Amino acid sequence: MTSLFGKLGFNFDTNRFGDAQYLSPQAQAFLNTAPLRIDPWMQSDIANGNIMMTNYYKNPLGNVCNTLISNTNSIVIFANTVAFDFAQANANGLFESANTLLIELQQFKSHTDNLSGLTVMTSNTDTIPSLDTATTIGNQLLRILSTTDKIQNTTPMLGSMTSLYVSTELNSNNTIIASDFITLNNAVSLSNGNCYLSAAQVDTINNHVNVLRDFVNLRRTSDWQFFSNATLIVTDTMKLTSFNAIGNTQNNLIYSLIGTDRLKTDLAQSANITANTANT
Numbered sequence: 001m002t003s004l005f006g007k008l009g010f011n012f013d014t015n016r017f018g019d020a021q022y023l024s025p026q027a028q029a030f031l032n033t034a035p036l037r038i039d040p041w042m043q044s045d046i047a048n049g050n051i052m053m054t055n056y057y058k059n060p061l062g063n064v065c066n067t068l069i070s071n072t073n074s075i076v077i078f079a080n081t082v083a084f085d086f087a088q089a090n091a092n093g094l095f096e097s098a099n100t101l102l103i104e105l106q107q108f109k110s111h112t113d114n115l116s117g118l119t120v121m122t123s124n125t126d127t128i129p130s131l132d133t134a135t136t137i138g139n140q141l142l143r144i145l146s147t148t149d150k151i152q153n154t155t156p157m158l159g160s161m162t163s164l165y166v167s168t169e170l171n172s173n174n175t176i177i178a179s180d181f182i183t184l185n186n187a188v189s190l191s192n193g194n195c196y197l198s199a200a201q202v203d204t205i206n207n208h209v210n211v212l213r214d215f216v217n218l219r220r221t222s223d224w225q226f227f228s229n230a231t232l233i234v235t236d237t238m239k240l241t242s243f244n245a246i247g248n249t250q251n252n253l254i255y256s257l258i259g260t261d262r263l264k265t266d267l268a269q270s271a272n273i274t275a276n277t278a279n280t
Contacts (some may be wrong), residue, residue, distance in 0.1 A: 002047035057117035057131070061163075065109040068212075072102045073176045075209070080186050083194045090202040097206050101213040108163065108216040111223065115161050129160040129227035137227065140234045160227040168169045173212045180205040221241045243267060269280070 014021050018149065023031075038046075040175075045051060059065070079095035098216030113119050117131035145151040158165075186257050187197045245256070255264060 002044050004043065004047055007047055007049070011108065011258045027064055034183075052257065053118050053120065059112050059116040059118055061112050061167055061170060062109070062116075064167065064174055065105060065112065068170065068174050068177060069105045069109065071174065071181055072098055072105060072209070074181050074203075075177070075184065076102055076182070082184075082188065084202065085192075085194045085196050087187070087195075087197060087199040087202040090206065092204055094206045094209065097209045101209050102247070104216050104220075105136075105250065108210060108220050111220045112163050115164055126231055127228050129223055134160040135161050137230050137234055141230045144233060144237050156230065162226075162231065163216075163223050166215075169215060173208075173215070174206050177212065180208055197245050243270070 013115055045055075064210075075098045076095060079091050079098060082091075084091040110119075111128075114121060114128065114130040115134065119127065119130065121130045121133070138154075138160065141156035142151070142154075145156055183201070184195060185198070187195050187201075189196050208252070243263075246267075253259070259267075
């Protein structure tokens with residue numbers, strides 16, 4: 001089995017540490033009775049280094065997102081470079097709409113990469129969900145909502161991940177967007193190279209673009225909003241449930257110096273609930 005210690009490049013005589021090199025019997029016993037679970041394949045991957053999450057996770061929407069981005073970009077280029085004989089103003093609007101959709105699709109792809117575990121986020125972790133943060137906050141939220149709302153399903157965890165469950169809608173829209181680009185290409189005049197689609201035809205394509213833009217934006221921002229709200233609920237709950245474990249010193253401080261009248265009243269109510277529960 002591959003050695004991880006050998007990867008450290010240690011090159012010092014441990015005898016120079018003297019007695020400091022030895023663990024206490026208690027520490028050794030703890031290491032032997034409660035070892036970390038590191039399976040052989042994990043040890044091998046760690047030893048080889050350069051851990052890439054793409055070896056372990058995949059974005060289930062990655063392919064359709066990439067295809068949508070490509071098809072949308074083709075429409076952007078077409079609307080920006082080809083003249084329209086009968087609908088130039090409408091084509092200008094299509095260019096703007098398709099360009100906005102392109103940005104939204106790229107953001108949606110990044111969002112689903114985060115949710116799939118492909119990326120390890122190091123910033124905005126309290127406002128933008130990732131696989132790790134959404135499941136961690138979701139598990140805490142589940143315990144809270146089970147107590148307050150009797151909710152005992154996976155919504156608290158998956159509420160930040162709805163974007164992963166829209167493959168049907170994305171594939172349907174991809175078929176439409178791909179067909180729209182074919183329509184544009186087939187309407188190029190052989191005589192002057194201009195597009196001869198009518199204003200109504202261009203507006204139909206523009207409507208398809210806007211429908212998809214609104215859909216991916218709604219799913220991404222809804223996931224973000226759910227996660228932000230969930231994080232706030234978990235944080236606020238942790239603040240207030242800390243009053244359930246007040247020590248004598250803190251209790252004295254609250255009642256003699258720092259506690260508001262409201263807090264004292266609330267703690268008295270909690271004490272009554274505890275007493276009544278004990279008596280039932």
